[in-house]
Amino acid sequence: xxxxxxxxxxxxxxxxxxxxxxxxxxxxxxxxxxxxxxxxxxxxxxxxxxxxxxxxxxxxxxxxxxxxxxxxxxxxxxxxxxxxxxxxxxxxxxxxxxxxxxxxxxxxxxxxxxxxxxxxxxxxxxxxxxxxxxxxxxxxxxxxxxxxxxxxxxxxxxxxxxxxxxxxxxxxxxxx
Amino acid sequence: xxxxxxxxxxxxxxxxxxxxxxxxxxxxxxxxxxxxxxxxxxxxxxxxxxxxxxxxxxxxxxxxxxxxxxxxxxxxxxxxxxxxxxxxxxxxxxxxxxxxxxxxxxxxxxxxxxxxxxxxxxxxxxxxxxxxxxxxxxxxxxxxxxxxxxxxxxxxxxxxxxxxxxxxxxxxxxxxxxxxxxxxxxxxxxxxxxxxxxxxxxxxxxxxxxxxxxxxxxxxxxxxxxxxxxxxxxxxxxxxxxxxxxxxxxxxxxxxxxxxxxxxxxxxxxxxxxxxxxxxxxxxxxxxxxxxxxxxxxxxxxxxxxxxxxxxxxxxxxxxxxxxxxxxxxxxxxxxxxxxxxxxxxxxxxxxxxxxxxxxxxxxxxxxxxxxxxxxxxxxxxxxxxxxxxxxxxxxxxxxxxxxxxxxxxxxxxxxxxxxxxxxxxxxxxxxxxxxxxxxxxxxxxxxxxxxxxx
Numbered sequence: 001x002x003x004x005x006x007x008x009x010x011x012x013x014x015x016x017x018x019x020x021x022x023x024x025x026x027x028x029x030x031x032x033x034x035x036x037x038x039x040x041x042x043x044x045x046x047x048x049x050x051x052x053x054x055x056x057x058x059x060x061x062x063x064x065x066x067x068x069x070x071x072x073x074x075x076x077x078x079x080x081x082x083x084x085x086x087x088x089x090x091x092x093x094x095x096x097x098x099x100x101x102x103x104x105x106x107x108x109x110x111x112x113x114x115x116x117x118x119x120x121x122x123x124x125x126x127x128x129x130x131x132x133x134x135x136x137x138x139x140x141x142x143x144x145x146x147x148x149x150x151x152x153x154x155x156x157x158x159x160x161x162x163x164x165x166x167x168x169x170x171x172x173x174x175x176x
Numbered sequence: 177x178x179x180x181x182x183x184x185x186x187x188x189x190x191x192x193x194x195x196x197x198x199x200x201x202x203x204x205x206x207x208x209x210x211x212x213x214x215x216x217x218x219x220x221x222x223x224x225x226x227x228x229x230x231x232x233x234x235x236x237x238x239x240x241x242x243x244x245x246x247x248x249x250x251x252x253x254x255x256x257x258x259x260x261x262x263x264x265x266x267x268x269x270x271x272x273x274x275x276x277x278x279x280x281x282x283x284x285x286x287x288x289x290x291x292x293x294x295x296x297x298x299x300x301x302x303x304x305x306x307x308x309x310x311x312x313x314x315x316x317x318x319x320x321x322x323x324x325x326x327x328x329x330x331x332x333x334x335x336x337x338x339x340x341x342x343x344x345x346x347x348x349x350x351x352x353x354x355x356x357x358x359x360x361x362x363x364x365x366x367x368x369x370x371x372x373x374x375x376x377x378x379x380x381x382x383x384x385x386x387x388x389x390x391x392x393x394x395x396x397x398x399x400x401x402x403x404x405x406x407x408x409x410x411x412x413x414x415x416x417x418x419x420x421x422x423x424x425x426x427x428x429x430x431x432x433x434x435x436x437x438x439x440x441x442x443x444x445x446x447x448x449x450x451x452x453x454x455x456x457x458x459x460x461x462x463x464x465x466x467x468x469x470x471x472x473x474x475x476x477x478x479x480x481x482x483x484x485x486x487x488x489x490x491x492x493x494x495x496x497x498x499x500x501x502x503x504x505x506x507x508x509x510x511x512x513x514x515x516x517x518x519x520x521x522x523x524x525x526x527x528x529x530x531x532x533x534x535x536x537x538x539x540x541x542x543x544x545x546x547x548x549x550x551x552x553x554x555x556x557x558x559x560x561x562x563x564x565x566x567x568x569x570x571x572x573x574x575x576x577x578x579x580x581x582x583x584x585x586x587x588x589x590x591x592x593x594x595x596x597x598x599x600x601x602x603x604x605x606x607x608x609x610x611x612x613x614x615x616x617x618x619x620x621x622x623x624x625x626x627x628x629x630x631x
Contacts, residue, residue, distance in 0.1 A: 098504065098509065
């Protein structure tokens with residue numbers, strides 16, 4: 001199938017990569033994926049990727065943590081067994097609240113941090129024993145790889161990529 | 177170059193005049209005679225206001241027992257009369273304290289903004305921050321208020337114990353000290369001479385640093401390209417100043433604020449006051465930059481700089497809350513009588529300002545400034561900034577007022593007048609200073625980085 005063919009353009013400098021991305025976007029080709037050995041500042045913006053919403057999830061997880069802490073301590077300390085412990089006022093949650101704040105804070109942070117990390121793993125499809133999806137091992141060291149789908153325009157595309165400073169251009173059939 | 181517009185100048189003068197009228201009104205109406213206060217208390221107890229019960233308890237028995245002055249009842253009556261006299265005198269003193277405290281709170285509030293900005297400025301230089309140099313002249317403008325502002329605070333404090341009737345600091349009253357073992361034990365530190373000398377040392381140190389930092393900053397502007405000697409000099413004195421500042425700021429907070437409650441002490445108080453002044457100062461930097469930019473004077477300041485200042489507002493607001501809560505919770509938890517009275521009076525008599533300021537200084541900025549997009553919107557930062565500033569005014573109000581006016585507090589003409597008076601003076605001094613030098617510190621070595629700053 002023609003559509004399963006992609007071009008792998010390999011660069012060896014992040015500045016060249018950035019200008020190549022801008023050129024490819026300007027010529028209205030669809031970039032499937034870019035593999036880099038380290039975060040290239042501004043690459044997501046140049047590619048036109050949507051901003052992440054992970055901070056919003058973290059905020060919601062924090063609220064969940066706060067709720068868990070509050071409900072837990074309200075049940076244990078106030079409703080279930082309101083003992084007099086060292087004269088602390090266990091008549092209502094509000095009266096004894098300062099003593100609960102450290103736990104409320106920590107559980108907010110705990111839920112926020114851990115659930116956000118787990119969300120990140122799930123959304124990025126990362127887990128132990130997952131087989132790596134790296135098309136070229138050099139991209140973990142010092143090369144940058146741009147993957148563009150080919151739709152019968154192979155020649156025009158590769159000459160354009162050559163123009164942008166790619167050190168290597170490979171046509172890869174992904175359908176195997 | 178910035179030119180101080182006549183409109184703003186007039187505005188600051190109007191504020192000062194209105195404020196002075198308010199302050200004058202406060203002083204004129206606070207001198208109540210014994211009979212007037214007695215009458216006032218009796219009236220309050222008739223109306224059954226918040227004070228009613230306590231006053232009725234003091235007032236009625238003394239009048240009843242007047243009639244039957246015989247035997248053991250006579251002594252009891254005497255005791256009641258004494259108690260009644262004491263209560264009225266106490267309230268009389270509180271009423272007389274109000275305009276002094278209102279003046280002091282407002283004077284301290286504006287002084288602390290300038291001091292907080294000076295600390296922030298010094299930290300930016302010492303850490304060689306790459307984003308903030310475009311705001312240096314704004315910061316230098318604000319710190320121009322430090323010298324007059326701090327002198328005013330010290331003068332009000334000393335005047336309250338010399339020409340006033342010990343209206344802010346009870347330990348300045350030799351009569352009180354003579355009957356108070358606890359204050360006697362502290363009189364090695366808490367005495368008027370020492371207070372004045374320490375105050376002069378603090379102010380001299382801060383003002384000297386401010387003077388030379390400003391001088392070197394302007395000299396660096398006019399220096400030959402490549403000549404960085406002024407920058408190096410400023411860097412060196414800044415390191416020294418930060419050490420001096422953290423010691424003197426702590427001592428200043430004991431002297432100027434904590435000693436209004438001479439029986440009470442707290443170890444993290446200096447930090448707490450510092451957090452309050454730091455966040456207020458940063459907020460004023462943000463507000464002033466937004467104002468100047470909206471007038472077209474700060475073309476080189478962009479939303480990325482605003483974003484960073486707003487991040488500081490957000491972070492230091494939380495830092496303030498952390499210290500507020502640490503101080504409150506440790507004392508609440510252990511509940512040692514000699515410490516806990518401080519919070520008991522505040523929670524009983526100042527419930528709304530005491531907890532209201534936590535909402536204004538913590539919950540509000542937390543929810544408003546958490547979103548990165550909101551931090552880049554000027555009107556959003558202005559809105560959060562106004563609430564933060566009002567919240568920190570109430571913070572200082574909560575530190576001073578319970579010790580001086582007790583439950584006789586209100587935010588009325590004396591308080592608002594004082595804020596207008598010093599607010600007007602602050603605007604006048606700051607904008608005067610801003611108009612004296614270019615708003616871009618051109619020669620600063622990190623300026624290019626700051627102009628191109630992008631977050």
